[in-house]
Amino acid sequence: MSDSISNDRTGKNLSGKTAVITGGASGMGAATAREFAARGATLVLVDLDQQGADLVAGECRAAGAPAVSVKVGDVSQSSTCDEIVDSTVAEYGTIDVLVTAAGTIHRADSLRTSDDDWRRVMGVNVDGMFFLCRAALRHMTTAGSGAIVNFGSIWGGVGSAGSTAYCVSKGAVHQLTRALALDHVEQGIRVNAVAPGEVNTPMLSSQRDTPPTEEFLQAMADATIPMKRLAQPEEIARVVAFLASDDASYITGEIVHVDGGYTAR
Numbered sequence: 001m002s003d004s005i006s007n008d009r010t011g012k013n014l015s016g017k018t019a020v021i022t023g024g025a026s027g028m029g030a031a032t033a034r035e036f037a038a039r040g041a042t043l044v045l046v047d048l049d050q051q052g053a054d055l056v057a058g059e060c061r062a063a064g065a066p067a068v069s070v071k072v073g074d075v076s077q078s079s080t081c082d083e084i085v086d087s088t089v090a091e092y093g094t095i096d097v098l099v100t101a102a103g104t105i106h107r108a109d110s111l112r113t114s115d116d117d118w119r120r121v122m123g124v125n126v127d128g129m130f131f132l133c134r135a136a137l138r139h140m141t142t143a144g145s146g147a148i149v150n151f152g153s154i155w156g157g158v159g160s161a162g163s164t165a166y167c168v169s170k171g172a173v174h175q176l177t178r179a180l181a182l183d184h185v186e187q188g189i190r191v192n193a194v195a196p197g198e199v200n201t202p203m204l205s206s207q208r209d210t211p212p213t214e215e216f217l218q219a220m221a222d223a224t225i226p227m228k229r230l231a232q233p234e235e236i237a238r239v240v241a242f243l244a245s246d247d248a249s250y251i252t253g254e255i256v257h258v259d260g261g262y263t264a265r
């Protein structure tokens with residue numbers, strides 16, 4: 001076995017690593033930040049929401065992260081993504097892990113999707129992810145190591161009625177992940193994605209006319225999810241932490257479904 005593969009089984013298997021996490025103010029990005037903090041990572045949280053990101057940063061410090069920074073910015077802007085990564089490397093000397101959890105949704109079929117709706121979803125979910133991965137890869141390829149974990153979705157692999165732009169954007173995330181994995185495998189970089197099912201985060205209620213009731217969500221889970229419940233964000237965060245760590249040293253180009261059995265059918 002290679003000496004470079006960690007045998008750390010203390011639970012602190014991200015210690016010594018600097019991780020940039022987008023969407024770190026809420027939902028699964030925030031849960032991932034807390035999980036990484038408990039595993040000893042230095043963290044850079046990126047979000048549009050400064051207040052939310054500051055709150056999560058405090059929780060991460062309390063959970064044991066050696067250092068935590070917050071960067072407020074819109075990931076759909078290429079120059080912002082370059083600046084986020086370059087300033088991380090200037091501050092901490094490295095970017096070992098990138099997690100791209102920032103995302104948005106438009107709940108409508110194509111006839112109710114305007115040009116602006118389409119561009120907003122593609123701008124955050126696809127452009128933003130590509131810009132950040134590219135910026136991180138500039139440094140990771142020089143370092144000869146690194147791990148990227150992108151947030152895909154079950155809707156990237158199977159279709160769903162009423163979310164055209166979102167489904168297309170997540171399909172693109174899965175293919176971006178595979179293409180980058182193959183482009184950079186020989187440079188010691190791993191690129192994977194998680195594909196969550198229905199997860200109990202603020203996104204579940206966003207972009208709807210009325211927020212879903214508990215009864216609605218349970219009925220949806222009963223009808224569509226073999227485990228008959230929504231996921232909690234922490235259940236996804238633990239998989240992200242595994243993929244980011246050396247425990248996943250032989251995994252690249254993989255889309256890991258964390259969906260309570262949804263796509264097993």
Ligand SMILES: NC(=O)c1ccc[n+]([C@@H]2O[C@H](COP(=O)([O-])OP(=O)(O)OC[C@H]3O[C@@H](n4cnc5c(N)ncnc54)[C@H](O)[C@@H]3O)[C@@H](O)[C@H]2O)c1
Nearest residue numbers: 023026027028047048074075102103151153198199201203
């Ligand atoms: N919740 C689900 O059921 C579910 C299922 C599958 C996949 N996903 C994906 O998981 C990821 C995380 O989703 P979540 O449910 O935790 O969502 P969330 O809404 O709780 O959090 C998303 C975060 O991204 C930030 N963000 C949005 N646009 C941004 C931008 N342009 N620049 C910077 N930050 C921005 C938001 O401010 C927010 O803090 C997303 O990519 C989402 O598409 C969610």
